[in-house]
Amino acid sequence: MRTSQYILATLKETPSDAEIISHQLMLRAGMIRKLASGLYTWLPNGLKVLRKVEAIVRDEMNKAGAIEVLMPVMQPADLWEESGRWEQFGPELLRIKDRHDRPFALGPTHEEVITDLVRREISSYKQLPLNLYQVQTKVRDEVRPRFGVMRAREFLMKDAYSFHLNDECLAKTYQIMHTAYCNIFDRLGLDYRPVIADTGSIGGSVSHEFHVLAESGEDAIAFSDASDYAANIEKAEALAPAIERPAPAAQLERFETPNAKTIAELNEHYHIAPTQSVKTLIVYGNPDEHGKRGLVALILRGDHELNELKADKHPLVFAPLEMAKEEDIVNAIGALPGSLGPVGLAMPILVDRSAAVLADFVAGANENGVHYRGINWDRDVNNFDVVDLRNVVEGDPSPCGKGLLQIKRGIEVGHIFQLGSKYSEAMKAAVLGENGKNQTMTMGCYGVGVSRIVAAAIEQNNDKFGIIWPTSIAPFELAIVPMNMHKSHRIPAIAEDLYQSLKAQGIDVLFDDRKERPGVMFNDMELIGVPYTLVIGERNLDNNQVELKNRRTGEASLIDITQAVEIISKAIKGE
RNA sequence: CGGCGAUUAGCGCAGUUUGGUAGCGCACUAGUUUUGGGUACUAGGGGUCGCAGGUUCAAAUCCUGCAUCGCCGACCA
Numbered sequence: 001m002r003t004s005q006y007i008l009a010t011l012k013e014t015p016s017d018a019e020i021i022s023h024q025l026m027l028r029a030g031m032i033r034k035l036a037s038g039l040y041t042w043l044p045n046g047l048k049v050l051r052k053v054e055a056i057v058r059d060e061m062n063k064a065g066a067i068e069v070l071m072p073v074m075q076p077a078d079l080w081e082e083s084g085r086w087e088q089f090g091p092e093l094l095r096i097k098d099r100h101d102r103p104f105a106l107g108p109t110h111e112e113v114i115t116d117l118v119r120r121e122i123s124s125y126k127q128l129p130l131n132l133y134q135v136q137t138k139v140r141d142e143v144r145p146r147f148g149v150m151r152a153r154e155f156l157m158k159d160a161y162s163f164h165l166n167d168e169c170l171a172k173t174y175q176i177m178h179t180a181y182c183n184i185f186d187r188l189g190l191d192y193r194p195v196i197a198d199t200g201s202i203g204g205s206v207s208h209e210f211h212v213l214a215e216s217g218e219d220a221i222a223f224s225d226a227s228d229y230a231a232n233i234e235k236a237e238a239l240a241p242a243i244e245r246p247a248p249a250a251q252l253e254r255f256e257t258p259n260a261k262t263i264a265e266l267n268e269h270y271h272i273a274p275t276q277s278v279k280t281l282i283v284y285g286n287p288d289e290h291g292k293r294g295l296v297a298l299i300l301r302g303d304h305e306l307n308e309l310k311a312d313k314h315p316l317v318f319a320p321l322e323m324a325k326e327e328d329i330v331n332a333i334g335a336l337p338g339s340l341g342p343v344g345l346a347m348p349i350l351v352d353r354s355a356a357v358l359a360d361f362v363a364g365a366n367e368n369g370v371h372y373r374g375i376n377w378d379r380d381v382n383n384f385d386v387v388d389l390r391n392v393v394e395g396d397p398s399p400c401g402k403g404l405l406q407i408k409r410g411i412e413v414g415h416i417f418q419l420g421s422k423y424s425e426a427m428k429a430a431v432l433g434e435n436g437k438n439q440t441m442t443m444g445c446y447g448v449g450v451s452r453i454v455a456a457a458i459e460q461n462n463d464k465f466g467i468i469w470p471t472s473i474a475p476f477e478l479a480i481v482p483m484n485m486h487k488s489h490r491i492p493a494i495a496e497d498l499y500q501s502l503k504a505q506g507i508d509v510l511f512d513d514r515k516e517r518p519g520v521m522f523n524d525m526e527l528i529g530v531p532y533t534l535v536i537g538e539r540n541l542d543n544n545q546v547e548l549k550n551r552r553t554g555e556a557s558l559i560d561i562t563q564a565v566e567i568i569s570k571a572i573k574g575e
Numbered sequence: 576c577g578g579c580g581a582u583u584a585g586c587g588c589a590g591u592u593u594g595g596u597a598g599c600g601c602a603c604u605a606g607u608u609u610u611g612g613g614u615a616c617u618a619g620g621g622g623u624c625g626c627a628g629g630u631u632c633a634a635a636u637c638c639u640g641c642a643u644c645g646c647c648g649a650c651c652a
Contacts, residue, residue, distance in 0.1 A: 012601060012613070013587045017645050027586095037644065143576085146645090262652065279652055306650065323651080337652040364652070484610050519612035526612095537611060547611095 001476070003512045009033075009043050010524050020216045022458035023148030025467050029528040031454075031475075038145025038153030045528055046454070048475040050156065053453050054135055056187050056472065057158045064180035066131040066160050071113045073137055077103035079112040083426045094141040106139035111423045111445060114161040118441070119429035125165050125439065128431065129173055133160030135450060147216070150411070150455045158448040163441045165433065167420070170442050174206065174418050177446045181210055181414050184448065189470030190413075190457060195221050196231035197415065198309055204419035204445075211410025214459040221410045222392050226403025233407065234309040236392045237399040240353040250360040250374030252343070258369040261338030263302040266362065266371070274302035277362040278355045280340040281306055282324040282333075285316055285348060295324055295332050299342055299351040301358065304390040311389055316348050339364040342381045343372055349384035351377070356386040411456040412449070419443040467529030468552050476510040477572050478502060479530040481521045483537035485513065494561065495536050498546075501565045507572055526551065532571065534564070 009030025018024040026032045031046025042050055058068070077095070080086035085093075086105075094106040107113065114132060122130060138157045145153050160177065164170040178194065185192040190212050197209035209232055211221055223230035260266040263274050278299050285294040296316050300306055312321040329337060332347070341363030342349055355361075362373045375381070396405045423429070424441045433439040454473075461468045471477055480502075482488075482495040499511045510530060512521045518537075525533050535547040535556075546564055548571070549556040559567050 011586065015586065016581090016588090019646080034644095144646095279650090281650075281652065308650090323649090326651095329652090340652055481611095487610075517610065517612080517614070519614085522612050524613090535611075539611070 001510050003510065003514050006510070007044050008524060008528070009045065010527055018148065020147050020150070020459070021462055022150065022216070022455040025458050025462060025527075026148055026455065029467055031528075032149060034148075038142055038151070040149055040152060040154075045475045049454050049469070049473050050451060052473040053188065053457075054156070054158070054450050057184055057448050057450060058135060060180045060184045060187070061133050061158065061160060063183075064131075064176050066133045066162075068134060069114075069117075069132050070134050070136060071107070071110050071117070073107050073139060075105050075107050075110075075113055077105060079116055079427075080105055083112050083115075083423055085112070092140050092142065094139050108138055108140040109447075110134070110136075110159055111161065111419075111443075112427070115423045115427045115429050115443070118161075118163050119424075119427060122163065122441075123431055125431050125433050128441070129162060129164045129169050131160055131162040131173060131177075133158060133446075148455060149451045151218070152451070155452065156450040158450055160446040162444040162446070163424075163429075164443070165431070165439060165441065167418075167442055170418055170420075170444050171206075174416065174444050177416050177444070178208065181416065181446070181448070185210060185212075185414070187472055188453065188457065189461075189472055190453075191460060192413070193221060193223065193230045193410065195223070195410070196229075196235050198232065198235050199417055204417040204422060206418040208416050209410075209412050210414030210416075210448075212413050212453075212456040212460060213408055214411050214456060215409055216459055217409035217411040219410050219412055220391075220407055222396075222405045222407050224398035224400055224403040225406055227398065227400050229398050229400035229402070231399075233391055234307060236405065238307075238353060238388050238390050238392045239397050239399060240386075241357050242397075243357055245357045245377065246359040248359055248374075248376035248379050250376075252372055252374050252376075252380050254365055254370055254372055256369060257339075257371045260371070266302070270371075272362050272373075276358065276360075277302035278341070278358065280342060280345075280364060282329050282337070282340065282347075283311065284318040284322050284324055286318050293318055295328065295347045297340075297342065297345055297347055297349045298389055299349060299355050299363075299384070300390050301352065301355045304352065304354060304393070307389060307391045310387075311350075314350060314387060314389075316350065333366050335364065335366045335368050339368050339370060340366055341372060341375070342384065343375060345381075349381070350389060351384045351386050352389040353386055354390060356384075411452065411459065413453050413456050414446075414448045416446045417444060419445055461529075465523070466527035469529040469531055471531045471572060474508075474531050475528060476530045477508045478510070478532045478534060478568060479525040480509060480511045480534045480536065481518070481525060482512070483518050483535065483539070485536075486515050488538055490541055491536055491538070494541070494546075498534065498536070498561075498564060502568060505565060505569045507569065532568065534568065 011028045014024045015027050018027055030043050032040045035041055077086055096104050135158045139154055142153050145151055162173045192210055192212050194208045194210050197207045199207045220233040222233050222236040259269045266272045267274055279302055281298040282295050285296040287293045308321050311317055312319050359376050360374050362371055363375055365372045392405050394407045398405050421440050421442050424443055430438045430440045458467050480495055480499055482491045485491045502509045531551050533549040544561050545558045546561055547556050548559055
């Protein structure tokens with residue numbers, strides 16, 4: 001490609017609404033432009049990268065035995081009603097009507113469509129297992145689209161769905177997909193971790209997410225420093241402290257705390273360490289026979305955070321988890337949040353493992369502006385359950401039994417699930433088994449956020465000059481930058497000749513034939529992240545040499561023109 | 576969904592307090608200049624100042640409503 005016949009579309013200045021580095025660089029490097037909130041046009045530089053990522057994903061899927069299909073974005077509502085997700089999914093599911101006023105959804109995922117396809121097409125166990133995938137645009141009407149294509153309302157996803165006669169077979173394919181995903185992210189040259197994950201709205205039992213490690217990641221992941229245990233923080237178990245609860249030493253004592261509504265204020269004004277106090281969160285419980293929801297108290301050590309997922313899954317807690325409204329709290333307890341505590345609380349009490357080993361601790365007295373000190377479990381509070389409710393923190397022992405937990409931020413770029421029969425049962429997807437009887441299939445599903453990978457790769461590979469692409473997904477593998485070509489007699493022919501020879505080697509070359517100053521060209525090539533730049537200038541031509549620069553290391557070496565094609569091919573293909 | 580903020584040329588912004596015929600930098604066009612790291616100069620093109628209504632002799636500027644975009648929050652006990 002020649003820049004004179006291309007849209008480079010680079011920007012000197014950063015558009016003001018781009019917050020994170022990948023979003024800024026994608027705009028500056030001429031990869032994307034915003035159409036509306038969460039909706040982006042892919043310019044040539046961006047699309048080339050997107051297609052290269054897509055090709056790697058596709059290649060590994062094919063190698064893993066999956067078969068490509070393509071399903072519609074627009075899907076009839078009845079399929080979603082059949083699976084029960086028309087009700088469940090919430091406003092993220094973009095619903096539309098056609099001219100006959102019939103309801104449709106724009107697909108945020110394709111379990112319904114694929115299950116419908118397979119139940120029609122597959123009728124015998126002999127056709128299983130089957131793994132189908134597509135690379136397709138997904139639509140999710142995000143509450144808050146942000147960070148460019150990282151969380152967009154329309155994005156490109158590879159989604160695969162596997163069908164099996166039984167769970168053992170599913171587990172086998174799941175493992176194959178796990179390996180295929182590792183291959184994908186290895187080939188992309190990314191620093192990533194597979195982590196144990198929750199199944200969320202997709203459903204199912206076993207699940208792993210693949211995270212690209214980056215400070216800007218929206219998820220926190222916890223992993224052991226001594227084993228390969230890694231989990232999304234929402235899924236990481238907080239083990240019970242290894243210590244015994246000390247015996248009570250202090251008397252229960254009321255004290256006035258007019259200035260303390262938070263743990264921080266309690267610490268600031270009354271010198272009570274957060275680790276020696278507890279916080280009391282009131283949520284809704286399951287409805288009684290009259291349909292009225294009661295309240296449930298969740299007790300955590302002052303310095304700990306509630307893990308909403310853990311609370312949500314407790315049988316006494318109403319799902320989805322919802323913090324009790326202030327008026328409901330006042331009606332039931334007679335005090336406002338900020339002065340709540342477990343002593344004398346007439347509702348089910350769930351105590352986090354770490355809060356349960358405290359003795360002589362501080363909590364609200366269920367009276368505005370009053371706290372108790374010297375509280376002790378069993379002596380002052382009875383009838384409570386000890387459960388795991390909190391988010392793990394750095395330094396906690398790893399649930400795997402080996403090492404301590406570290407916490408890093410990650411960008412979720414892949415997610416695999418063992419779905420089981422959630423969809424196949426609801427949608428009656430069955431095959432005839434060997435015994436001649438109908439048997440419901442069991443399913444797996446496997447997603448890769450193709451467009452998100454592009455942004456995630458930039459988060460991990462950039463410097464002050466711009467993007468540093470891994471060669472496998474760079475928009476171009478090599479840039480030819482001639483110095484003042486239009487003033488030279490020798491350079492045009494040499495540059496043209498090298499351009500043609502390198503192209504013939506199958507190298508993706510960008511020939512910068514603009515009538516621009518060298519600095520402009522260098523800056524553009526560095527910004528868009530081309531891994532190698534070949535500089536052709538009068539200065540070295542007398543020695544029959546050209547200069548090869550490496551974007552990542554910044555190293556430049558002079559090479560002989562006659563050997564240039566060979567050396568460059570080796571450098572690029574050898575990676 | 577709640578809070579805050581923004582909206583003036585393709586991009587980044589000033590002008591709004593105090594109403595008086597719309598500006599700067601980058602980008603773009605032409606020319607000169609420069610020539611291995613975003614050269615300099617000259618001359619240009621480009622804007623119904625987000626939209627609708629109102630006040631006024633006069634509105635980017637004041638008032639009302641709406642829209643769009645962004646940020647933060649939705650852990651507060």
